[in-house]
Amino acid sequence: MLKKLLLTLLGGLLVVMVSLAAGFYGLRWYGDQPVSADRDTEFVIVSGDSLGRVVLRLSTDQLIQYPEVFEIFARIKGVAAALHAGEYLISPGITYRQLLNKFVEGDVRYYSVTLVEGSTLKELLQDLNGHPKLLSPVEPASLSAMLGQYVQGVSKADNLEGLFYADTYSFEAGTSVELILKRAHKKLQSVLTEEWGQRTEGLPYKTPYEALIMASIIEKETGVPSERPDIAGVFVRRLEKRMRLQTDPTVIYGMGDRYEGGLNRRMLRERTAYNTYVIHGLPPTPIASVGREAIRAALNPSDGKTLYFVARGDGTHHFSKTLAEHNRAVRKYQITERRKDYRSTVQQ
Known part of the structure; x- marks a missing residue:
């Protein structure tokens, strides 16, 4: 009787062990199977999504087979609550294990936006506000309160032209325009401070902001990057000699939306705060966004x-x-x- 009971228990235990082993190897095999995508496919995990909701959408989008098994697979690995929100790119050939790891590691898809050297603040905002993957458009009137800390020499009451570093910025889908602008402003401050510390002695700038104004003029006048220091040298020597800068881009900027292409003598004689054919010295603000090379040229002009x-x-x-x-x-x-x-x- 006892022997029969022991054999029954051992038989049951063996069945359980075989079942567990089969389940283990079955899940391992499942994890190594490719997803059902036949092309690169976007998939979004929304903040607050549960594992069950994610699995349901994966199944609905026909990206996985046997969704119940995928959910068990994730729970056994202990990552049911560790999925990161974001937009993912699911490529053909990726396995279920790799897909789950992608979600856990937050390997989201990144986009990029370029703030072009020489672009005005108006153009920059149009590009950012119109980007399909950026959220919460920003109006010019809200920029001052948004930025807070400024480059030395500019106050909150001033035009904020030129205070955003021209560069390419990567971001996740759903990032706000404000965040990109803050990153661009912070980088502008960092680069300007760094280059200001390496400037040529005796330049006619009182503050880094004045150098930034000059850099924007150099950028707008430059067609060949190698000429930036030469153009800077001309403008710096004219400032030192108290000559007017007489540069067309400042006239165009001062005209704003009235400029429709081409300049005539009447326009060159028109008094605006930016017309360097009329005013002495630098205009009151930059006239465009710049990168490091224009700033470096303004602070290290060519001799001559x-x-x-x-x-x-x-x-x-x-x-x-x-x-x-x-x-x-x-x-x-x-x-x-x-x-x-x-x-x-x-x-x-």
């Missing part, structure tokens, strides 16, 4: 004696030391030998 430059029409400039030489260059490149394919940037 040139005081003028004119566009050749191929994206480069002719630099002159005297007004007479400059006038001859203007006549040559703008009138007598003007290129039929005249352009302000170098053709790629």
Whole structure:
């Protein structure tokens, strides 16, 4: 009787052990199976989603087979409550195990947005507010309160043009425009502070903000990156000699939406806070966003004696030391030998 009972217990135990082993190897086999995606597919886990809800959507989207097994697989691994919210890219060939690890590690899909060097704040906001993966558009009126800390030399009452570093920023879907702007402003402060500490001595800037203003003018005047220090040298020497900067981009910026292309003498004589054909010194704010190279050029201009430059029409400039030489260059490149394919940037 006892022997029969022991054999029964041992038989039952063996069945349990075999079942457990089969279950273990079955789940292991399942984890190594590929998802059902036949192309790259976006999948979103919303903040607060439960494991069951995620599994249901995976099944509904026909990305997994045997959803009950996938849920058991996740619970046995102890990660049922460890799935990160975000947008994921599920590629063909990825296994269930890799998919679950992706969710646990938060390996979300990243997008990027580029704040282009030379773009105005208006253009920058249009690009950010119109990005399909960024949320919560920002209005210009809210920028001042949003930023808080500013570059030395600018107050909250000032135009915030140029206070966002031109660069490419990566982000997750659903990131706010405000967060990108704060990152761009913080990076601008960091780069400007770093470059200010490595500036050439004796420059005619009282604050880093004045250097930023100059950098924005250099950026708008530059067609060839290698010319930035040369253009900076011309403007710095003109400031030192108390000559007007006389740079077209400042006139255009001061005209705002009234500018429709092309400048005439009346526009050059119009008094605005930004018309450097009329005012002495720098305009009150930057006129565009800049990157490190324009800031570095403003703070480390080329030595020399040139005081003028004119566009050749191929994206480069002719630099002159005297007004007479400059006038001859203007006549040559703008009138007598003007290129039929005249352009302000170098053709790629």
